[in-house]
Amino acid sequence: MSLFGVRPTPGRGSRTSRHRPVARAVLALACCAILSPAAFAGRGHVVVGMSVEPQGLDPTAAAPVAIGQVTWQNIYQGLVRIDRDGKVQPQLAEGWTVSPDGLTYTFSLRKGVKFHNGEAFDAATAKFALDRARGAASTNPQKQFFSVIDTVTAQDPATLVVTLKEPAGNLLYWLGWPASVMVEPKSAQSNRTEPVGTGPFKFVRWAKGDRVVLERDANYWNTAKPVQLQRATFRFIGDPQAQAAALRAGDVDAFPEFAAPELYGTFQKDSRFAAVVGNTELKVVAGMNNRIKPFDDKRVRQALMLAVDRPLLIEGAWSGLGQAIGSHYTPNDPGFIDLTGVYPADKARARALLSEAGYPNGFTFTIKVPQMSYARRSAEVLQAMLAEIGVTMTIVPTEFPAKWVSEVMTGHDFDMTIVAHAEPMDIGIYARPDYYFGYRNAAFDATIRRAEQTTDEEARLKLYGEAQTMLAEDVPALYLFVMPKLGIWDKKLKGLWANEPIPSNDLTEVFWED
Numbered sequence: 001m002s003l004f005g006v007r008p009t010p011g012r013g014s015r016t017s018r019h020r021p022v023a024r025a026v027l028a029l030a031c032c033a034i035l036s037p038a039a040f041a042g043r044g045h046v047v048v049g050m051s052v053e054p055q056g057l058d059p060t061a062a063a064p065v066a067i068g069q070v071t072w073q074n075i076y077q078g079l080v081r082i083d084r085d086g087k088v089q090p091q092l093a094e095g096w097t098v099s100p101d102g103l104t105y106t107f108s109l110r111k112g113v114k115f116h117n118g119e120a121f122d123a124a125t126a127k128f129a130l131d132r133a134r135g136a137a138s139t140n141p142q143k144q145f146f147s148v149i150d151t152v153t154a155q156d157p158a159t160l161v162v163t164l165k166e167p168a169g170n171l172l173y174w175l176g177w178p179a180s181v182m183v184e185p186k187s188a189q190s191n192r193t194e195p196v197g198t199g200p201f202k203f204v205r206w207a208k209g210d211r212v213v214l215e216r217d218a219n220y221w222n223t224a225k226p227v228q229l230q231r232a233t234f235r236f237i238g239d240p241q242a243q244a245a246a247l248r249a250g251d252v253d254a255f256p257e258f259a260a261p262e263l264y265g266t267f268q269k270d271s272r273f274a275a276v277v278g279n280t281e282l283k284v285v286a287g288m289n290n291r292i293k294p295f296d297d298k299r300v301r302q303a304l305m306l307a308v309d310r311p312l313l314i315e316g317a318w319s320g321l322g323q324a325i326g327s328h329y330t331p332n333d334p335g336f337i338d339l340t341g342v343y344p345a346d347k348a349r350a351r352a353l354l355s356e357a358g359y360p361n362g363f364t365f366t367i368k369v370p371q372m373s374y375a376r377r378s379a380e381v382l383q384a385m386l387a388e389i390g391v392t393m394t395i396v397p398t399e400f401p402a403k404w405v406s407e408v409m410t411g412h413d414f415d416m417t418i419v420a421h422a423e424p425m426d427i428g429i430y431a432r433p434d435y436y437f438g439y440r441n442a443a444f445d446a447t448i449r450r451a452e453q454t455t456d457e458e459a460r461l462k463l464y465g466e467a468q469t470m471l472a473e474d475v476p477a478l479y480l481f482v483m484p485k486l487g488i489w490d491k492k493l494k495g496l497w498a499n500e501p502i503p504s505n506d507l508t509e510v511f512w513e514d
Contacts, residue, residue, distance in 0.1 A: 261321045274493075322481035
């Protein structure tokens with residue numbers, strides 16, 4: 001039995017039941033100490049389960065969202081933050097002003113803030129963090145956000161001035177993302193394995209393959225709003241059945257994103273748990289490599305989209321829990337347009353388009369599928385649907401994130417893949433010249449550029465609507481559904497986010513109810 005596995009329950013005839021009372025008590029205490037950290041840690045500790053383990057702990061250096069789900073707001077903080085309603089709020093910047101031309105942002109920084117290593121946070125540190133994110137050697141996953149910055153100036157220790165090359169209507173929103181958190185110069189190189197931030201929790205240890213442990217920072221700057229938890233542990237359990245078993249055994253207090261939708265109903269009926277369905281930005285799409293045949297032909301991509309019965313796929317892949325989409329945008333986001341009717345399920349029309357494109361007998365290709373349950377299940381349903389129009393899709397399981405990132409994201413060595421894009425309002429990824437889709441459309445690129453430069457919200461959202469429509473017509477990816485946030489946690493645990501406007505497990509307001 002694994003040291004951190006699910007607790008066994010002794011039977012009536014076990015040796016434990018025949019020992020003297022004192023011996024039984026000693027044995028029980030020993031079991032408590034090693035078997036169930038969630039059940040016996042006390043009300044100052046929470047154990048949070050996650051399906052995917054991050055490959056590093058610095059969200060400013062790598063893309064996988066699991067990094068931010070452990071560290072954002074818990075260890076690291078930004079000049080601003082995104083709250084549970086998706087709104088921008090002050091954080092390490094108390095406030096800011098914007099010049100009339102929209103090119104100069106002046107941030108007033110909080111005083112007395114220190115990093116976990118004792119170093120002070122000030123304008124010079126903030127300048128370092130932003131310059132590092134936008135520098136030539138930057139590996140920041142959202143580096144393009146910072147390309148709009150012309151200069152960063154530490155006017156004085158409490159005043160940071162950011163001057164832009166052109167107006168950027170989304171700048172403050174971008175600065176609230178995990179990729180934009182403040183890092184301290186002396187610890188920047190080691191943050192991947194030993195993260196140092198200004199947040200309410202300090203890093204304790206990372207037992208790779210199992211857990212990350214954090215503890216409350218006694219010197220946390222925000223004395224007006226101290227956290228109530230003393231300790232937090234993130235457990236990594238990929239198997240959905242094991243997730244359910246860990247919850248029921250009390251080895252894990254919460255799974256904010258439960259990966260077994262077919263079991264979700266049983267937890268809704270269990271009085272020990274709160275089962276909360278929330279919104280996410282998790283757009284499940286089957287991205288095609290638009291650089292290669294046959295996916296460089298728009299008619300082929302459109303035919304594959306016509307083969308997909310979205311409601312049936314959602315039922316088969318995620319027990320009907322999800323909302324169909326027709327473009328790379330969620331119903332939660334401002335400016336959403338329902339475009340599922342552009343290419344609804346129509347197998348006859350799909351076959352006709354394939355014939356027109358030169359594939360009357362279909363074709364064969366592979367899909368690289370990350371080892372997450374939603375991806376595997378969606379691919380299996382998609383495989384059956386494409387077979388009905390004569391297209392053979394071979395599923396290739398692919399380790400995520402390491403192998404998927406190297407082969408698909410950076411290597412572009414794939415035909416099709418399937419993944420849930422978690423970042424909010426990220427439709428602009430299709431305008432990136434080296435992004436894995438390989439989609440090139442000058443009109444789309446120009447529309448996204450105008451949207452990002454537009455400070456008037458109504459005009460900006462209109463442009464995003466035009467961009468959504470272009471993607472729905474061109475189909476660089478098969479747009480499938482938005483996954484809901486299937487949260488399950490101990491009913492006495494309060495303060496977790498019901499919705500997920502940005503990928504996170506923010507524990508700053510979490511507490512145990514007596």
